[in-house]
Amino acid sequence: MPELPEVETVVRGLNNTVLGEKIESVKVLQPKLRIPIPDNLAKLLVGAKIKSITRRAKYILIHLNNNYTWVIHLGMSGRLTTHNKMPPLKKHDHVIISLKRTTMVYNDTRRFGLMIIIKDQSINDYSSFKNLGLEPLEKSFTGRKLYDLIHKSNSDIKSVLMNQNIVVGVGNIYASESLFSAHISPLRKASKISLKECGLLVNSIKSVLNEAIKSGGSTLRDYVSSSGDKGYFQHKFKVYDKKGKPCPKCKSPIKRITQKGRSTYYCQNCQG
């Protein structure tokens, strides 16, 4: 899944293709996502025009001209692609949205994604949005803010970075990559990270995410950007999925460990 850079890439892609278009038909082939697609989704989408497309955390928000917001989360394996004409149906294509000039396809192998529609006025009451943490690319995300949020936490810093109630958008890949960039061990207790280190970490998170966005989002097995082009940031991972490979800084082998059931990659030498 897409983490923040991939979702941001999709949002930018959609802004270049479907802005202002009118939704003509919606076919829900498989409503059973992590949260079931509501029965009235098609009814509320059809006839509406796409006013703007934004991102909050890893959620795609498609703002319509009928006072509703169409909310999409890609889960682990979700893709949202756009096509000039109706493409042949593929396995795990769950929703087909026909617009005036474009067809949008939501495909999700593992069905951990989400697609719902919410009244604009209720957006802030939606439970999944209520406790979301700071947006990492905003100016207001600073070392001081991060320090204040984590300096009493007993968890490992890597788990804390993935906690969406603290900072949003950082997932399993970019948590490892950001910690490598900041020379901080993923095993350190969050409470032991100094204010100065929080500053370094915040800068690392911002630059790692911005680099990934610049590269069009990363690709592992399942992710394709909204136009269907593959991203290529995967070539730039320094530690993620690099177990045994030489550290790009010191050449010692990258370690893989498990934290809260998720893989972490790091350099024991550079991130002591």
Add this chain to the structure above:
DNA sequence: AGACGTACCTGACCGC
């Protein structure tokens, strides 16, 4: 309250 494990689902890959 905070922190952790587990469930949700399909598919790829590895060793036997």
Add this chain to the structure above:
DNA sequence: TGCGGTCAGGTACGTC
């Protein structure tokens, strides 16, 4: 070739 085990980008919920 097949079979079982493990792993994969996320989030929500139950339990201590």
